[in-house]
Amino acid sequence: MATIGVKDFQKYHTDRFFLGSLLVSIGVLLTTTGGSWDITNHLINRPETFLSIPHTVLYTGVVVTIIGAIAMLQDYRHKRDPLKSLPTKMAVIGSLVLVGAGPADFGWHQMFGLDGLLSPTHMMLVLGMLCVSLGGLLGIRRSISSKTNPKPMLTTLLAMLPIWLAAGGMLDMLCLPFSNTAHFKFNPDPTLAVILATVAFPFLSSVILISMSSMSQKRFGYLSALGASFVAVVILTTIIPDDKIRISIPFYLINLIPIVVADIILSSSQKKPLTYLAGAILGLGFFTLYFPLITHVYNEILTTAPVWPSAIINTYFADLTKFYPIVFLPAIASGILGTIASKKLAINSTVK
Amino acid sequence: MMADLKSFGSKKRVAIVTCIVILLAIYFASASYFFPQFYLSLVQQYPRPVISDVKISNSTIHLGQSFEITVVGVNKGVTSDMQTLSVSFPNMTSIQAISVMDSNFTQHPVIIDIDQEVGSHYQGTQYPVYSQYPAVESYNRPWEGGASHEISIDVTPESAGKFLVFVKSVVLPHSDTIHYPMNGTKDQQSEYVVPYSVNVVNP
Numbered sequence: 001m002a003t004i005g006v007k008d009f010q011k012y013h014t015d016r017f018f019l020g021s022l023l024v025s026i027g028v029l030l031t032t033t034g035g036s037w038d039i040t041n042h043l044i045n046r047p048e049t050f051l052s053i054p055h056t057v058l059y060t061g062v063v064v065t066i067i068g069a070i071a072m073l074q075d076y077r078h079k080r081d082p083l084k085s086l087p088t089k090m091a092v093i094g095s096l097v098l099v100g101a102g103p104a105d106f107g108w109h110q111m112f113g114l115d116g117l118l119s120p121t122h123m124m125l126v127l128g129m130l131c132v133s134l135g136g137l138l139g140i141r142r143s144i145s146s147k148t149n150p151k152p153m154l155t156t157l158l159a160m161l162p163i164w165l166a167a168g169g170m171l172d173m174l175c176l177p178f179s180n181t182a183h184f185k186f187n188p189d190p191t192l193a194v195i196l197a198t199v200a201f202p203f204l205s206s207v208i209l210i211s212m213s214s215m216s217q218k219r220f221g222y223l224s225a226l227g228a229s230f231v232a233v234v235i236l237t238t239i240i241p242d243d244k245i246r247i248s249i250p251f252y253l254i255n256l257i258p259i260v261v262a263d264i265i266l267s268s269s270q271k272k273p274l275t276y277l278a279g280a281i282l283g284l285g286f287f288t289l290y291f292p293l294i295t296h297v298y299n300e301i302l303t304t305a306p307v308w309p310s311a312i313i314n315t316y317f318a319d320l321t322k323f324y325p326i327v328f329l330p331a332i333a334s335g336i337l338g339t340i341a342s343k344k345l346a347i348n349s350t351v352k
Numbered sequence: 353m354m355a356d357l358k359s360f361g362s363k364k365r366v367a368i369v370t371c372i373v374i375l376l377a378i379y380f381a382s383a384s385y386f387f388p389q390f391y392l393s394l395v396q397q398y399p400r401p402v403i404s405d406v407k408i409s410n411s412t413i414h415l416g417q418s419f420e421i422t423v424v425g426v427n428k429g430v431t432s433d434m435q436t437l438s439v440s441f442p443n444m445t446s447i448q449a450i451s452v453m454d455s456n457f458t459q460h461p462v463i464i465d466i467d468q469e470v471g472s473h474y475q476g477t478q479y480p481v482y483s484q485y486p487a488v489e490s491y492n493r494p495w496e497g498g499a500s501h502e503i504s505i506d507v508t509p510e511s512a513g514k515f516l517v518f519v520k521s522v523v524l525p526h527s528d529t530i531h532y533p534m535n536g537t538k539d540q541q542s543e544y545v546v547p548y549s550v551n552v553v554n555p
Contacts, residue, residue: 044494045433045434045493045494243431247391247394248391250387251382251383251387251391254378254379254382254383254387257375257376257378257379258376258379260375261372261375261376261379264368264371264372265372268365268368281376285379287383288383305478308433308434308524308525309433309494310431310432310433310525311525313391314391314392314396317387317388317391317392318388318392321384321388324384
């Protein structure tokens with residue numbers, strides 16, 4: 001895939017709204033990847049400072065997002081294009097929530113000390129990310145219809161990835177047992193967490209990847225590129241920083257297989273049953289795609305002991321493979337449901 | 353011509369289906385058999401806690417005087433998720449006369465008072481017990497392989513006689529099999545310790 005050059009912008013009379021939407025998506029991508037990297041550093045207890053690299057990436061992302069949202073708002077106020085109203089509102093409201101989450105989180109730390117993964121302010125942060133990333137996607141899709149987007153599919157892919165990462169982050173927050181603190185016991189019930197993970201993660205993979213395929217008119221390559229980008233982000237921010245699980249990179253790369261297979265199926269047939277088959281395959285792949293964090297969720301109902309960083313690989317491969325037969329059918333069903341829901345997302349962001 | 357096209361389409365379909373079946377077979381075989389077998393067959397390497405040095409400023413002191421104990425711990429194996437270095441004082445009845453003078457651990461040492469809940473039997477807080485005498489627990493999380501850390505504690509004994517000091521180091525996880533020392537005297541947490549003593553005489 002080619003990158004966006006200056007000539008592309010000149011040729012397509014790129015406007016401020018498109019650039020704003022692009023910046024919003026890039027900003028949330030930086031924020032979510034920085035956040036994922038930061039969670040890994042916390043898990044392996046790497047000593048951190050406020051200006052650690054993950055924090056710098058995260059806050060740079062917030063600044064880029066705000067600049068993008070301001071650009072979208074300026075363009076909308078100038079042109080009053082009703083098609084740009086929803087993306088602008090989502091980007092601006094999401095950015096305001098993101099900006100508000102910072103001081104709120106600081107206040108929460110002041111009142112209650114060390115916090116867990118799930119806290120009201122962290123939830124506020126992720127909701128802001130989700131809202132602003134949807135605004136970015138809608139903005140990029142609207143720019144395609146106004147012919148101001150020089151690289152429609154590349155930018156759509158760039159906008160879909162942060163939505164996936166933000167939604168995945170929200171599910172992590174609701175499923176992982178990292179939220180009990182001295183003041184609050186926010187850890188989810190282990191059984192409910194397993195049920196949620198088994199249903200929601202396959203659904204998420206399916207809805208995001210099949211929407212990407214739909215938005216690219218089912219051309220081969222875009223679904224795979226989005227899936228490969230997700231795999232790359234997890235390897236870079238979760239696996240490589242943790243030397244205890246770095247050895248699992250070859251294993252993690254097999255996640256590309258169901259993604260490519262789903263892409264082949266969707267690009268070679270328009271038949272509904274085959275679309276559902278692609279969704280089912282993507283759903284089934286969740287158990288390997290959401291490694292290593294998913295280990296902590298399923299381990300909770302096997303033992304009350306936490307999984308130490310050095311025991312992740314052994315726990316996952318020795319104990320969690322027992323779950324394969326149990327999660328098989330729900331994962332297929334959720335993947336198919338994701339296929340149905342993807343039509344909604346694809347229609348809402350369709351070029352008008 | 354149409355027959356050729358149909359035949360080509362049919363061949364293409366067969367090729368795609370074959371390709372999909374092979375790819376999925378590779379995926380499921382890798383995820384459920386090959387990689388689990390591979391990763392579980394790797395030889396596990398473990399951390400190895402050792403207390404490499406214990407320095408006591410005075411072997412004999414007068415009652416009312418203090419002495420300083422410096423304990424150096426090292427991990428001679430691979431990096432551990434967590435390693436503790438504990439110094440406890442069976443003859444003390446309160447933490448008032450215990451103070452940490454120096455420490456190069458990444459976490460602040462914790463001074464444990466009497467009747468505080470602590471882990472035992474190398475199972476951490478899964479088997480909690482209540483402390484009967486004061487202790488100072490310092491730890492690193494993680495503790496790099498080959499790295500050493502030390503702590504210096506100033507103590508003023510409360511009575512004359514043989515004043516005992518227990519020293520131990522434990523790694524987590526695998527604490528039930530990997531700890532220092534491996535045998536000998538047990539402390540209030542039913543874990544092995546190396547005993548040291550200072551002679552406290554009346555002035």
